[in-house]
Amino acid sequence: MLLERRDLQSLAYMLALPALVVWQWMHGIWLPLYALMLFLTLGTGVIHHNHTHRRMWRSKRLNRLTDLWLTLLQGHPTYVFYPAHIANHHRYRHGPLDVARTYRFNGDTxxxxxxxxxPLQxxxxxxxxxxxxxxxQxxxxSGAWRYALWQYAAVLMLWALTAAIDLQNWLLLVLLPQLHGLHWLLATNYLQHAHADGHSSINHARNFEGWVNPLLFNIGLHTAHHAHPKAHWSKLTTLHxxxxxxxxxxxxxxxxxxxMFRTFLLAAFVPRLRSRSLMSPASGAPRAPVHASENP
Structure with a gap:
């Protein structure tokens, strides 16, 4: 039923995360397992993103169930990717009309x-x-309105139930990991786009290589993803x-x-390591929107 066999890795993450929560809920927090659980919250955010771009299953019902499962794991509804990510970020690609562009808040930093x-901004x-x-909606x-409300209701019911059972475990094993995953989901935008050129059709994103890609579903290969948003994540290595x-x-x-070590820490003491913006102050005119299915 899976469209791509490589999504067995996605399913493994989606099952391992709640399993670690349940084990530690019953037996107590063990720091190595807690660290692994926090890492899996990063993976959940990437899977959530990937499932929005390209559905995981041939079955509509299984895709809906996956939406709900990811909503519960993430602590935030799936629907948000459509207005904020597909219709905004992939349309405007870090340009002046992208509502969460990194240079909107504190200048081009x-x-x-x-x-x-x-993330807070x-x-x-x-x-x-x-x-x-x-x-x-x-x-x-539209039925999308009711579908989104069901997703919010599912998160609230999960929180209410687990908090009622054990408030401390809810905070440490449910809420805090979900907030950790959401922080990285939003902060990734900064990592991928800060000081990139929001007016360019090709230089609007930063790429990362190394272990981040096999562990987190090629999330570092961002230029190829923007150019081919419907391509399965496993194909991005070749496209990159x-x-x-x-x-x-x-x-x-x-x-x-x-x-991150070089740019955010060492650069404070070694000026030559400081990041430099690729954006020209003179190129301030908004770029025409690019639809999510369109290549540059």
């Missing part, structure tokens, strides 16, 4: 503070997008080879953790 604060502009979308009488030589070399950043 790429710093530790910018990375840490970006993004939420302030994304939630109005969610609400407008929901109200539009309600006015149309085509785009790697076309983007500005500074956007091929190597490994994710070395990049």
């Amino acid at each position: 790429n710093s530790l503070w910018g990375y840490l604060i970006h 993004a939420v302030t502009v994304l939630y109005p997008v969610f609400l407008r979308w929901l109200l539009a 309600r006015r149309r009488g 080879r085509h785009y790697r030589e076309r983007v500005d070399p500074r956007l091929n950043a190597g490994g994710l953790l070395p990049y």
Whole structure:
């Protein structure tokens, strides 16, 4: 029933995360398992994203069940990817009309503070997008409105039930891991786009290589993903080879953790390591929207 066998890895993450929660709920928190659980919350965010772009199953019912399962794991409804990610980020690609563009809030920065604060800033502009979308669906009488409310209800019921059973375990094993995953889901936008050129059709995203890709479903190969948003994540490795030589070399950043250490920590003491913006102040005119299925 799976469209792609490589999504067995996705299913393994989706089963391992709640299994670790249940085991630690029953036997107590063990730091190595807790660290693994936090890592799996990152994977859940990427799977959530990937399932939005390309459905995992041949069956509509299984895809709906996967939406619900990911909603419960993430602690946030699946529907939000459609108005905020597909209709906004993939349409405007970090350009001046992208509501959560990294240079909207503190200027065109790429710093530790910018990375840490970006998720909170993004939420302030994304939630109005969610609400407008929901109200539009309600006015149309669309079933999407009811589907989104069911997703919110599922999260609230999970929280209420687990908090009633054990408030401390709910905080440590449910809410905190979900917030950790949501932080990374939103902060990834900063990692992938800060100091990239929001006015360029090719240099609008940063790419990461190394272990982040096999562990997190090729999330680092972002230029290829923007160019081919409907391609399955397993195909991005091949597609990346085509785009790697076309983007500005500074956007091929190597490994994710070395990049973060170099850019957010070492650069404070070594000026030559500081990130430089690729965006020209003179190129401020909004770019025409690009539909999610369109290649640059």
